Amino acid sequence: MKKSLFALLLGGLTIGITEFVIMGLLPDIAADLKVSIPKAGYLISAYALGVVIGAPILVIAGRNLPPKKMLLILALMLAVFNALSIFAPNYNILLASRLLSGLPHGAFFGVGAVVASKLADKGKEAQSIAIMFSGLTIANVVGVPLGTYIGQHFSWRYTFVIIAAIGLITFLALLLWMPHMEANRDNRIKHQLKFFGKLNSWLIILLTAIGFGGLFSWISYIAPLLTNISGFAAENIPYIMILTGLGMVAGNFLGGRLADRFSPAPTAFALLLAMTGVLLTVYFGSANQYLSLTLVFLTGCISFALIAPIQILMIKTAKDAEMIASATLQAGFNIGNALGAFLGGLPLAAGFSYASPNLVGAAMATAGIIIILILMSRTKNEVPVQATC
Secondary structure (H helix, E strand, O other): OOHHHHHHHHHHHHHHHHHHHHHHHHHHHHHHHOOOHHHHOHHHHHHHHHHHHHHHHHHHHOOOOOHHHHHHHHHHHHHHHHHHHHOOOOHHHHHHHHHHHHHHHHHHHHHHHHHHHHHOOOOOHHHHHHHHHHHHHHHHHHHHHHHHHHHHHOOHHHHHHHHHHHHHHHHHHHHHHOOOOOOOOOOOHHHHHHHHHOHHHHHHHHHHHHHOOHHHHHHOOHHHHHHHHOOOOHHHHHHHHHHHHHHHHHHHHHHHHHHHHOOHHHHHHHHHHHHHHHHHHHHHHOOOHHHHHHHHHHHHHHHHHOHHHHHHHHHHHHOOOHHHHHHHHHHHHHHHHHHHHHHHHHHHHOOOOOOOHHHHHHHHHHHHHHHHHHHHHHHOOOOOOOOOO
């Protein structure tokens, strides 16, 4: 592996831990800051909103900067803003730090995807991009369970110490190993913004935000679901999160294979159907510990299998605006993060069980099915595009 690509992988690792570790720490943070678990769930939404705000704004603002300089700025933002969470004295300050931490997320992946393709050997562009995104799966297999363990047994603030440290290491790795590339001087705003004038672009963003967002109604409250409904001890949650991460790794691989073999829209349709079914099964079957463990793997697997087909649909639509499209796709995923966490918390705040967010997730996945059907009806005469990432 090229050192420059490893630097991008580290950025993906930092972002992956930052985004997902909070889900396993909600009970600890809620108890420490003396807020309810549903209110603590808004920390997830705050991060996601930061991604939505930062993705297009930072990419457009830095469009004339050399890619290395832009990545260095984004990596430094990741380190500094996560460090703020270490010292947050109350809930409101932590909420603000989570919002700030989300700002560089989408922009890093948007710029990083373009850089990775340029660093690749001829014919291996997709593999290089996959290396960067593999940081997310490594985070869910190793980083998130480790961060959850440390947060539960010592302090959730120590988890953010680790995240900030990895962010700083990412900055140093980019500084030392990322080669200089010239900025694209013909990256005009008007040209980039044409991407947003296409209805299909908005349908894909909506599909990502609502359909994929069903995942976050489940995973945002996975810790209390497993302890209160499935009956697992709190100290076992980090180990169960490893199973979740393995499901996501398997799903990422499965989604790529399916998108290679079939047209991406029908693939997304089938996966959203499966996602609806598995979330309903979580609602009705989580009281059984053996079934619950199986569902933990399957839900992560099916949800992450959606990523590759959605990416291909966005690539079809982007056409010469790949950087802004890639960043906007991340914003879409994190709108889903915010919606899933917020809407999933509503039945909890109303006094329903910790299984109830999964009904919200199933409804969101069903809405995603309707959106993909509309998209399919608009593109039924187009030639299917094979996977390119």
